[in-house]
Amino acid sequence: MTSTPPETVAEPTDEIANDRPWEALVEKIDADDNAGAAELLAELSVEDQRLAMAHLPTDSQAKLIETLPPEAAAEVLEALPEVQAVEVLELLPSESAADIIEMLPGSIGSDFLREMDEEDSEAVLAELDDPDEADKLRTRADYEWDTAGGLMRARLASFQETATVGDVLAELGENAETYADMDVQYVYVTGDQGILRGVLRLRDLVLTPRPTPVSRVMIADPISVHVGDNFESLRKLFDEKNYIGLPVVEDGGVLVGVITRQAVREATSEHRTEDYLHAQGILGGEELRSMPMAARCGRRLAWLGPNIVLNLVAASVIAMYEDTLQAVIALAVFLPIVSDMSGCSGNQAVAVSIRELTLGVIRPTEFLRIVWKEGILGIVNGFVLGLLLGTIAALWKGNVYLGLVVGGALCLNTILSVLLGGMVPLFLKRLKVDPALASGPILTTCTDMCGFFLVLNLASVVLAKLV
Amino acid sequence: MTSTPPETVAEPTDEIANDRPWEALVEKIDADDNAGAAELLAELSVEDQRLAMAHLPTDSQAKLIETLPPEAAAEVLEALPEVQAVEVLELLPSESAADIIEMLPGSIGSDFLREMDEEDSEAVLAELDDPDEADKLRTRADYEWDTAGGLMRARLASFQETATVGDVLAELGENAETYADMDVQYVYVTGDQGILRGVLRLRDLVLTPRPTPVSRVMIADPISVHVGDNFESLRKLFDEKNYIGLPVVEDGGVLVGVITRQAVREATSEHRTEDYLHAQGILGGEELRSMPMAARCGRRLAWLGPNIVLNLVAASVIAMYEDTLQAVIALAVFLPIVSDMSGCSGNQAVAVSIRELTLGVIRPTEFLRIVWKEGILGIVNGFVLGLLLGTIAALWKGNVYLGLVVGGALCLNTILSVLLGGMVPLFLKRLKVDPALASGPILTTCTDMCGFFLVLNLASVVLAKLV
Known part of the structure; x- marks a missing residue:
């Protein structure tokens, strides 16, 4: 609503515009x-x-x-x-x-x-x-983009503590256009060498006799943040208290900027976007399709390269059981199903853990809570999914043991993968590694390995009943 | 900074607090x-x-x-x-x-x-x-939570157009505490039956002689949004123009609330969180581990159930090639690697498409652009990954043809999956289906099927050279 001429809202252009x-x-x-x-x-x-x-x-x-x-x-x-x-x-x-x-x-x-x-x-x-x-x-x-120094606005309205309310109002009035750009919410009061002394609310100024010194109206020794304060501590501060903006100071208390609640929220949103992109395997900088092809290929390969190694490690389990597989070739149909399905279950647990960490309803040390809460869920969901897949397998080949092997493997691997999926983000958080980035590959490799192992090992135990 | 007593910033409590x-x-x-x-x-x-x-x-x-x-x-x-x-x-x-x-x-x-x-x-x-x-x-x-009606604040400071600047300032001063809660940025002016007439800036009030009628100072016929306006159109409006807040009106122009830039940003952030959760298989409401177990199991199964069906469809391709697999059991090791790796490549393309749609740098009709931009990338990355995996396969079994089959399948399937991954979100967007929710399962099923088919079909073509 800054300096708006009469205008009507544009129609939401849901349909595609008329040209390119x-x-x-x-x-x-x-x-x-x-x-x-x-x-x-x-x-x-x-x-x-x-x-x-x-x-x-x-x-x-x-x-x-x-x-x-x-x-x-x-x-x-x-x-x-x-x-x-x-x-x-x-x-x-x-x-x-x-x-x-x-x-x-x-x-x-x-x-x-x-x-x-x-x-x-x-x-x-x-x-x-x-x-x-x-x-x-x-x-x-x-400054790092997500610290107080990186998120602050440097332009602000500040006055010496010797000024009067009348001085401030006159200055604001005379330079209304300059200040209009700044979205003035508070006016700051500084002492020698620009050291922050107090904060003035526009409202208080309006309602105070003009000759009053600002030092009498200001909120003295206001809360402030340091340029180096990191995103987590800023978010906590704005979460806990209902501030619109806070002054930012350098060492020694020199006022250098203002950080708004809005800037912190935008940074939160940026972090979430990064989580989503990392979870989907886009890292090393955001990709747009207008970027040079070599950079796009390279950045995607940076994620795929290590992944192929992890995949090879997992698949090597299959190589160890070639004889079992040769004897019961039908197992090959169920290997990818068991590993994929457990991967999905584990990813759900990863998402809930990352979300709970973000919301601050779990601490990164609470592994026992995960064991308890995901363990029971894993038993229930593992049983349901195992029963479903086992029944299909048994009916397909008319062999109950095949059903038991496949269903049992899926059940056990589901329990394992939700436990692991729930715990990996907490573990990574404690190591100060980005959980959204690393949880997926770690989880998938483990659940693939265990899935292959469970199917083939259970099968080798009852091999005589399967062939 | 609302009514702060002197206080210092709490230390960032990065370490775990002392008790539970x-x-x-x-x-x-x-x-x-x-x-x-x-x-x-x-x-x-x-x-x-x-x-x-x-x-x-x-x-x-x-x-x-x-x-x-x-x-x-x-x-x-x-x-x-x-x-x-x-x-x-x-x-x-x-x-x-x-x-x-x-x-x-x-x-x-x-x-x-x-x-x-x-x-x-x-x-x-x-x-x-x-x-x-x-x-x-x-x-x-x-109102839906993400419309203007759902996101607006209903409390606002409004005055009849007959009031004077002095009346407004006096009222604001007398009830300073009530208004302090409201975070007053603008004061609104209404006519008969509460119909919005204009907007007053606090700054303009301060700098105007008190007996002036507000109708002389206000911005008349201000831009406003309708309670039913949806999130997309609100976001566009705040993106395009530098508004802090806009008045919200019902049919007939009656002022009912104020929507702030901050509220729209928060909604954007909520949508992104939903994207992330959906992409990870959490749907039907956000899950916290304090919720009842039955609800948690049921909601997760609601996603896993359809997924197991899709997995069965994909794996049925393997069942059709049991003879080929029986003849060359080593292929079983590479089936999950080829399907997983192509899935990863495709998911990267999904993430870029969703991001580009969000940023407004691509239209949901531009399939040709995807073919072009993802096609070339798919050829490069497919070739690199195929060469890597093919070499490993060839060296492992000392058989060049095995390498050609495995590497060729991964190369072709990578091209296919980045094309598909890039296009599916655009397609779903046009169908008004949430791309974050449905892209993953559609993509995975297709790339699994094609991956299995390519490995086994190529193998059956050169079967004599493989055994």
Whole structure:
């Protein structure tokens, strides 16, 4: 609702829009008409800009952005997924990138610089016109993205403790436009060398006689966080207390920024997205299909490579029982079923454990609770699934023992995999390894091995009854 | 920063806290000392309350909550995961539940009522002291949680258009405490029958002479959303424009609430969590281990049951090639490796497609783009993985043809599964089916079938060279 002209809400465009906005762009680019393409791009809606850019190779994106005036370029980059904007910036000459960074809000500029190669970002910082601004950006880009320093906004309204309420209101009024950009919720009071002294609420200012010194109205010695505070502690703090925003200080209590509840929530959301991508085998940086093919192949292989080794280890169990399998070839049909189904059961337990850790309703030490809660569930579900698969196997070959072997193996392996699936995330959490990333492969390898072993070993025990 | 006494930030408690707060509670409950237990609970920190409650069976949780005074009970319920709070409320006598609902902020109360069984929630609403309040809660609980009506806050500061700036400031000042709870960012102006007319910014109020009518300062005909607007359209709106909050109107333009950017972001985050859980096979409601065992087993089986059928379909391919397998038993070792590895490759493509759909950089109609972008990647990764596995197979048995069969099958199946994995989410999105929920099973079944078929069929073609 910031400075809105009369306007009506756009209809939800659930249906596909009428054309492919990138096709005209591609034509212009193919005809080497970058100026024409840039003009076209600038006219598109934000949504279409994002779509159009995603359909161009990264170097064409960079060419287009370089052709646009810096302000328009900054707007387009803001609309893109961060990972894409960063790739474009890395391809630009450092002067052009610097011109664009100057047009971006500081927090977004430092987010981009943080994700760029160090060499590229240093080159860009060197080109910035204002060395103070460059220093600020460099400092912020040096913090991890999910710490208070990385998540804070550096622009804020602060006043010396010697000011009066009237001074503050006059200043806010005179520079209303500057402050409008900042979404002012609180005004901060600082002492010598910018050390944080207090916080003023806009409401309190309005209701106080103008000559009162701000030090009389402010909340003194306010709670603050340190630039280095990590995401977990910030999330806890905002969870426990109903703050909208908190001041961020450096060593010595110097006020350097504000962190909002919203920024912490966004970071939570980012972490969850990362969990999902990691669980699905996308790591080493988020992938978009506009990225260069070599990088996409390489990053996916980085996950698949170790996985093939784990798969080989698991399958080696089958190689040890070739004779049993040769004797009862029907077992080969059930090997992948038993291992897949137990894998699914185990993954459910992994998801519940990761969720419970996130919600803070379990501690990473509570293995006994998992044994108890997943154990009973594993017995019930293992029995149900084992009975189902065992019956099918027995009916198919008309052999009760085949049913017992297959059903028994699935039952036992289900119990084992839910226990393991429930415990692995807790274990990884204690080791400070990302549970979403590593739980899947560890679980799958173990349940595959055990599944193969159980089917083939039980079969070898009653081999005479099976052939 | 709302009304903070001087305070310092708690140390991040990365290490495990010193005791298990629920053990003392369990002792008291076992000794039937609910009053003592409730007293203990009320003394715990929010974090420990959440942990302690999660370690009690749902009926003990309900007994404890019933023993607490309604205000304290409301505080504890607010600290719990929503799904857990709802289960507890359903177990309480409706008068007790109503007393607690009255103590909760309206938006949280209606969230809880929405998730309760209809019979239970109606019983609670009938017990509320204030029938107007009950009507409001009922109306809000009727909206889907992820629409404007479900996400809005109903409490807001609104004034008639005939008021002056002085009236508004005086009212805000006199009732500062009431408004403090509401996190006032904007003040709304309404006409006859509560129809939205305009929006006032606090800043503009402060800087305007007091006798000015609000209609002169307000932003007239402001943008607003309808209670029924769905999540996708809300997210687009907040993505495109830099609004902090928007007024929500019913049919006829009557102002009924405010929706904040933060609420939309939280909903985005909820949807992502749901994606993650669905992808891991947790559906039919979020699971916590404090829930009754029967519900937990049943919900997990609801996912595993259909899955076992799909697994049987896929494995039936093996049954058709029993002779080939009998002749070359070594193939049995590679069947699960080929199907697992292709499944992993396909899941990576699924994750990228879901992510691209979420980011709005691909449209659900662009199958050709997937063919192109995943096709090339599939050829490269398929070749690399096929060469690796084929070499291992050839060396293991000293038979080049075995290597060609296994490697060729993995290569072809990888190409197929990344194509399929990339396209299935787009296809499901067009059918308005949740891609995170259904992509996995569809993909796995297809890649299993094709993997088994490719290994065994290629083997049967060169069978003479393999034995």
